[in-house]
Amino acid sequence: NHQNEHAPTPKGSCPYFDRQVDEKFKEFAPIYRKQYSLAYLSQIRDELEQRKEEHTQLLKQRASKEPGKVLYEENVQCFDDSRKWKDRYIVIRANYVLECYESYKRFLKGSPPLHRLMPTGGTILTTQEKYMEMINQCCPCTNVQEDFAPPVADMPGQFPVYLRLPYRRDFYFCFQDENSQVEFISILSDCVRHQNKDFLKKKTCEVKAFLKAIQLYRQEKGQYESCDMLLGSDVQHDNELSIHHLCHILNNLLVVHHVP
16 A cells, blocks of 8 residues: 655656666566565465464554544644745644644645655654764765755754654754653654554565565675665655665766766
8 A cells, every 4th residue: 555655756757767766676576476475375374274373462462543543733843845944733643644734724624734754764863963964974965954954043943853764855843842842752753663663563475575575685685784674664665775776876976977
């Protein structure tokens, strides 16, 4: 199920990159198909042998909340695409997706949110210095601050929150008091944790096959270390796998052409 997330897709940028993405998926597809067959046969075998699940573990797990239950709703200052701070109405439900509405009035009218953010792989920071350290690690260029972090002088409060997202645009929030900042960070941390791990907990053939295929695909490329891309849903895996490859291509092009 492809969820509508505010995130870029690598396709459609230019023919060269489109071909690169198609090539990677053609390499990955047969690995997944084989792993799906193995996972399906394993499931059938388990059913035939009537293996029982460990009910004690299931009893220890907390019952999940109703996905529509609202866990957080508040007016929050957000830094938008126009590089200006805007008052937005933020709603976070028990599906751990952050919904950003233009206003509370729009929310009551049932208007769709401006953004539906699944913060998979996100890192939460509260100072510009720490945030820019992360930016400089992945983009070791000069004078990048103007293109990323909001100017400190223009912030509408003294308690910012920086949400750094891999291969996607970052998000910025600001609060007037520390208690509001702490409350927001707490629920946002829950969102990151659930979006990172909930998909991996599923026991379906599709999930088992996909995770094993990702592991084998990376091993074929000589990558044996743990991978941040093993977070989130299959759609996010696919996007980040292809974007990760394109980043290497772009980096090589920059080196060849000596772009500072």
